Amino acid sequence: MNRRDFTSSRKLDHLRICLDEPIESGNTGFEDIRLVHEALPDIDMDSLSLNTRFLGHELGSPLFISAMTGGHPETKEVNAVLAEIAGEFGLGIGVGSQRAAIENPDLADTFSIVREKAPDTFIVGNLGIVQLKDHGIDWAERAVEMIDADALAIHLNFLQESIQPEGDHDASGCFTALRELCRELKVPVIVKETGCGISYETGLRCYGAGAACMDIGGYGGSSWALIESHRSGSVAGKENLQLKGLGERFGIWGIPTAVSLFEIEKCNGPVIASGGIRSGIDLAKALVLGADLAGMALPLLKPACEGPKALREVISTIHQELRICMFLTGKSRISELPEARWYVTGNTRDMIEK
Amino acid sequence: MNRRDFTSSRKLDHLRICLDEPIESGNTGFEDIRLVHEALPDIDMDSLSLNTRFLGHELGSPLFISAMTGGHPETKEVNAVLAEIAGEFGLGIGVGSQRAAIENPDLADTFSIVREKAPDTFIVGNLGIVQLKDHGIDWAERAVEMIDADALAIHLNFLQESIQPEGDHDASGCFTALRELCRELKVPVIVKETGCGISYETGLRCYGAGAACMDIGGYGGSSWALIESHRSGSVAGKENLQLKGLGERFGIWGIPTAVSLFEIEKCNGPVIASGGIRSGIDLAKALVLGADLAGMALPLLKPACEGPKALREVISTIHQELRICMFLTGKSRISELPEARWYVTGNTRDMIEK
Amino acid sequence: MNRRDFTSSRKLDHLRICLDEPIESGNTGFEDIRLVHEALPDIDMDSLSLNTRFLGHELGSPLFISAMTGGHPETKEVNAVLAEIAGEFGLGIGVGSQRAAIENPDLADTFSIVREKAPDTFIVGNLGIVQLKDHGIDWAERAVEMIDADALAIHLNFLQESIQPEGDHDASGCFTALRELCRELKVPVIVKETGCGISYETGLRCYGAGAACMDIGGYGGSSWALIESHRSGSVAGKENLQLKGLGERFGIWGIPTAVSLFEIEKCNGPVIASGGIRSGIDLAKALVLGADLAGMALPLLKPACEGPKALREVISTIHQELRICMFLTGKSRISELPEARWYVTGNTRDMIEK
Amino acid sequence: MNRRDFTSSRKLDHLRICLDEPIESGNTGFEDIRLVHEALPDIDMDSLSLNTRFLGHELGSPLFISAMTGGHPETKEVNAVLAEIAGEFGLGIGVGSQRAAIENPDLADTFSIVREKAPDTFIVGNLGIVQLKDHGIDWAERAVEMIDADALAIHLNFLQESIQPEGDHDASGCFTALRELCRELKVPVIVKETGCGISYETGLRCYGAGAACMDIGGYGGSSWALIESHRSGSVAGKENLQLKGLGERFGIWGIPTAVSLFEIEKCNGPVIASGGIRSGIDLAKALVLGADLAGMALPLLKPACEGPKALREVISTIHQELRICMFLTGKSRISELPEARWYVTGNTRDMIEK
Ligand SMILES: Cc1cc2nc3c(=O)[nH]c(=O)nc-3n(C[C@H](O)[C@H](O)[C@H](O)COP(=O)(O)O)c2cc1C
Ligand SMILES: Cc1cc2nc3c(=O)[nH]c(=O)nc-3n(C[C@H](O)[C@H](O)[C@H](O)COP(=O)(O)O)c2cc1C
Ligand SMILES: Cc1cc2nc3c(=O)[nH]c(=O)nc-3n(C[C@H](O)[C@H](O)[C@H](O)COP(=O)(O)O)c2cc1C
Ligand SMILES: Cc1cc2nc3c(=O)[nH]c(=O)nc-3n(C[C@H](O)[C@H](O)[C@H](O)COP(=O)(O)O)c2cc1C
Secondary structure, three states, X not given: OOHHHHHHHHHHHHHHHHHHOOXXXXXXXXXXXXXXXXXXXXXXXXXXXXXXXXXOEEEOOOEEEOOOOOOOHHHHHHHHHHHHHHHHHOOEEEOOOOHHHHHOHHHOXXXXXXXXXXXOOOEEEEEEHHHHHHHHHHHHHHHHHHHOOOEEXXXXXXXXXXXXXXXXXXXOOHHHHHHHHHHHXXXXXXXXXXXXXXXXXXXXXXXXXXXXXXXXXXXXXXXXXHHHHHHHHOOOOHHHHHHHHHXXXXXXXXXXXXXXXXXXXXXXXXXXXXXXXXXXXXXXXXXXOOOOEEEEXXXXXXXXXXXXXXXXXXHHHHHHHHHHHHHHOOOOEHHHHHHOOEEEOHHHHHHHOO | OOHHHXXXXXXXXXXXXXXXXXXXXXXXXXXXXXXXXXOOOOOEHHHOEOOEEEOOEEEOOOEEEOXXXXXXXXXXXXXXXXXXXXXXXXXXXXXXXXXXXXXOHHHOHHHHHHHHHOOOOOEEEEEEHHHHHHHHHHHHHHHHHHHOOOEEEEEEOHHHHHHOOOOOOEOOOHHHHHHHHHHHOOOOEEEEEOOOOOOHHHHHHHHHOOOOEEEOOOEOOEOHHHHHHHHXXXXXXXXXXXXXXXXXXXXXXXXXXXXXXXXXXXXXXXXXXEOOOOOHHHHHHHHHOOOOEEEEOHHHHHHHHHOHHHHHHHHHHHHHHHHHHHHHOOOOEHHHHHHOOEEEOHHHHHHHOO | OOHHHHXXXXXXXXXXXXXXXXXXXXXXXXXXXXXXXXXXXXXXXXXXXXXXXXXXXEEOOOEEEOOOOOOOHHHHHHHHHHHHHHHHHOOEEEOOOOXXXXXXXXXXXXXXXXXXXXXXXXXXXEEEHHHHHHHHHHHHHHHHHHHOOOEEEEEEXXXXXXXXXXXXXXXXXXXXXHHHHHHHOOOOXXXXXXXXXXXXXXXXXXXXXXXXXXXXXXXXXXXXXXXXXXXXXXXXXXXXXXXXXXXXXXXHOOXXXXXHHHHHHOOOOOEEEEOOOOOHHXXXXXXXXXXXXXXXXHHHHHHHHHOXXXXXXHHHHHHHHXXXXXXXXXXXXXHHHHHOOEEEOHHHHHHHOO | OOHHHHHHHHHHHHHHHHHHOOOEOOOOXXXXXXXXXXXXXXXXXXXXXOOEEEOOEEEOOOEEEOOOOOOOHHHHHHHHHHHHHHHHHOOEEEOOOOHHHHHOHHHOHHHHHHHHHOOOOOEEEEEEHHHHHHHHHHHHHHHHHHHOOOEEEEEEOHHHHHHOXXXXXXXXXXXXXXXXXXXXXXXXXXXXXXXXXXXXXXHHHHHHOOOOEEEOOOEOOEOHHHHHHHHHHOOOOHHHHHHHHHHHHHHHOOOEHHHHHHHHHOOOOOEEEEXXXXXXXXXXXXXXXXXXXXXXXXXXXXXXXXOHHHHHHXXXXXXXXXXXXXXXXXXXXXXXXXXXXXXXOHHXXXXXXX
């Protein structure tokens, strides 16, 4: 199996593990946040609007389908379903890392199916920051072109890389590459974590470099430390045992999503909250805390594998929950949610106090 | 089954579920509150008085029997028992929503039995705010007349409505209707939640509109989200499955009673604390925190179904507990209770700190 | 059984329940307090002294044997053992309520045995405040004379009284009686709670009335609500069922010992910490927080029933623990303990913060 | 068995208990501390350096092998393995108390093997403060010479001593002895606790006396109270039963490592964090909080008994974890770690707040 096939098949391993194993870790902090009920909302729930604008695009709701897949022939169908439903609801959607398809153009259709199925939707391309550093703006442009992307997410996943012996351990130069990309690329650049959250300081730095948006990818949802730990389990050998242990121990690493959101919100830039968003109630809390969109990955994976009907139902329910939260906080528009009041208790309170 | 019968039979479903299923959710916050013991009270417990005044009426105690039933022939007996005992003890009592009997006057006696059995008692009528908006002051007046009510509670139950597909989802115009009612109605208007609590802001708004009193109906006791979730379980079909899920997930929604009370108390108007009051100790805590009365629903339902003797005993015990709390905080009159000192810990402390 | 026999036999019931049933409730707050370790104490543990002065008396240690028994022939032996060991160690000791022996002088020897066995010890008489009010200084003087008491504890137990239908429910006039007693009695008066603690305000009031000392009797140790609840269980009948329930529900009532101590300490008078002191470590914490003595009842009861050898061992161990705590906080004298530093966390922290 | 043999064989008891019994107690506080993730570190993990300087020595990493053994023939092999690996990685290493070998020079090789196997390593001698007081600088110099030590740790273990009837209970004069030692000894003196932590005040005092470093030995890891409690269990007799009980009850005594570190850090002197450090993540947290080195004992004992291969693997993993933490906080040098940001929650937060 050469490098290209490896990247591609690893993608499949990850999907399987995410579908079958307990790969969620810790708490997002949203469980410590409680929205203040508005007993007398004075609005009509059925006529409130989930529509929102994001980076100049109109979206059907602030629910964002986070980057998950593509890059292996068997993932094409999953992306097709995700895109079909994204199109139906007018949701923003991210594709998984496009590296495999840039390395091997035969796989491009596993990504471009998204644009095909959702011609008018806000689609976000995806590339790892190390690939960006190694291959420069050229790969970034190819990623954008491949799916006619409206924005490009550069994902940061250094926890995942660092626990793997063969991972990309060199982050030096990445920030410079990011700054150049922001300057050159025609579409907005989203800086995206994948389970460890983004701190205030890093947020400031990235916005300063020209990033259009932070996608928090905070702690409390899918954990790449746990995913890699499970993956290592399937192969024997000492190196894998060490990876298994590291994965388990670093399963507690990261900034809880609510805490990261609280910090990034102070940077005053566009922000997607993600990592452990598990219901429309979580989504509402994220918006109240200042997120523009809230992304979900894992909870959409299983229904997407089942087909459009299952996914449609899941998303309808999430929308309904969001609608109820808006109604019960008396907000008829997404843009009003940040005015809702909230309580914060426990550890999350401790973490967000100055 | 036409609309009118439906409203009526749904009432019966609710009663049955409340009697049989675990429909209480979360904590009121009173468990985080501890009254400061007065080791040397210098008063006589047996001569202290539970009497109190509320909205110009003399009451035998600050225990209020919260709105529960009426509207189906089989509920008449329950209301009769509640009223008999309310009369005996001089307690204020609310009837359940009178909508069914306004829609179908044949049912009026299931409510008017309350006045019959308790001619001199402070009786509170009950109507949903959506019915008020839809039918105006006319229905409100009919509700008052039906039982010769001393006050009318307008209940807010938008969580319950919002999770039901066929619920009343339109709250717009409700506040205006409330303001008009307060201006026109001959008896005082009580704004009443039903399990989610009332925030400071909403309290201010309602008092400003002329409401005579807030009945908190806070989180931590009977949960309509759970009640509806259970009800949906008894019928098959997809819509019901969604309701079941929504009910479960929104079982955590609401402002805990103690927190809501703490907020409403700052509005400086009359207030009934309710939602999860489960003993005379809870009742005392509510009064110490500033409530004028404290309402109980669920804990009185079962004894009321058993008959006057059972209910009398339950209420005697609650009164005895309240008396002990007064004695052990050195307060010989209900009006002195707010001077008692208290400790607050944990999440409730976090929620009431500025 | 006439009144006098009843008082006496009830004493025996209480003893039996305390020996056999789980009658301890809640937390004292000492579990939230941690003494700062002194790694380099620079003192000699074996030559440090547990001696202390209290109300003008020299005591062998700050461990006080709290009031427990007397008043029934079968309790004489227990008091004999307690007194013998108190004498041996030079401990202060309180006798149980002397009411029974004042009502029935035949029982006086069950108390006077204490003075007999411990001629030189600091002995504290005991009378309920209601008896004081009802019978005035006369009974108080008889109590003192009966055992040649060095001080008289007036116990406050209104929780216990209040939950019993036949209890003394009238506390009015008690404070006046206390003030008069303090003015007239030849020996110092100790105001003593029995499981619910004393607040800052009550402490101020009692010191102001001339009380020489507060004996905290705080929440978190033996609970008279639970004791009475158990006692009610042994007799059938409705009244008893109600007592059982009240006892259980009021098992949570009271000011935790550490919190009460923290408050009373601010009154700047002599103070005995008691209620839930369960080891020499608790004792040390109490002294660090400002207590002059720390009293224990329940943990000494069982060994006292076994005999002097068992009690001697228990007290030796407590002393050894206290000695270790002094050593490990670098304090060679009891009077230096309040200078030790401590951490406070959790609910107790919340309760003692202003 | 004479005194010298006793000291020596007791060493062996301790080792066996540490290998077989649960002798860890409580929490270090590190579980309440969370490092802020740096999503975009901009450094190369594989080229970051674990090297650090400590007391003028170059070390391969800030992991310190805490004092454990020597003094019985059977422990020589364990020390040989520890030293071999310390040499390989360039780690600082402490030997166990050298008292037995000073009392009986035949045992000297169980310590000197460390210098033999690790000729260039930073080796720390070890002597109890009571031995220092009793035998003066002479024993200290013999301890240093025995292993050509680069520094001498004077250990404080008064909890362990105090709970044992035959323990050294006299700490008076110890501080003076320490001050003299610091003035006279040619190598730097480290003041070292063994499980109870060092307070700010004691730290200030020791630095003031000329100590070069504090080795915290805080609460939350190996507990000598529990070790002695277990040891007492193996022998019958009353004295042992008392020791067993005291050991259990004092198993909760001490300043949690993170809290002690927080205090000592304010003294601004060199500091080794130890006591309950259980992974490279704990190690990183300790460095972030201001430690220069972090010591581990118990987790290295079992692998050291298995042999160099097992120990090498354990230490490699710890180093890898530390490297990952540095990478994920964006610090490429050990000296930069204190600049990393951290959250603190719960009890530890309460304990470090002013
Ligand atoms: C199966 C799967 C594949 C993923 N692949 C990518 C990816 O290729 N690129 C990326 O930026 N994030 C990827 N992610 C991370 C998600 O976009 C998201 O940040 C993270 O899972 C947290 O959200 P969740 O808790 O809702 O799953 C993936 C997540 C999952 C579950
Ligand atoms: C069986 C039942 C029926 C109720 N019906 C009404 C109603 O018709 N109108 C209303 O305002 N509240 C109604 N409530 C709500 C109660 O008045 C009260 O606000 C709520 O149950 C919280 O109190 P609890 O925890 O003591 O039950 C009902 C509650 C129960 C348990
Ligand atoms: C069996 C028993 C009898 C007691 N009798 C009296 C009494 O007669 N008078 C009194 O002031 N306190 C009495 N007390 C209360 C104790 O003096 C003490 O205040 C209380 O038990 C709390 O301490 P503890 O938790 O160590 O038991 C008694 C306690 C017990 C356990
Ligand atoms: C088996 C064993 C023997 C020890 N012997 C000594 C000793 O002789 N001198 C000393 O200063 N500390 C000694 N210690 C204490 C350790 O150096 C360390 O301070 C303590 O164990 C806390 O670290 P840990 O939780 O990582 O074990 C010993 C610890 C263990 C586990």
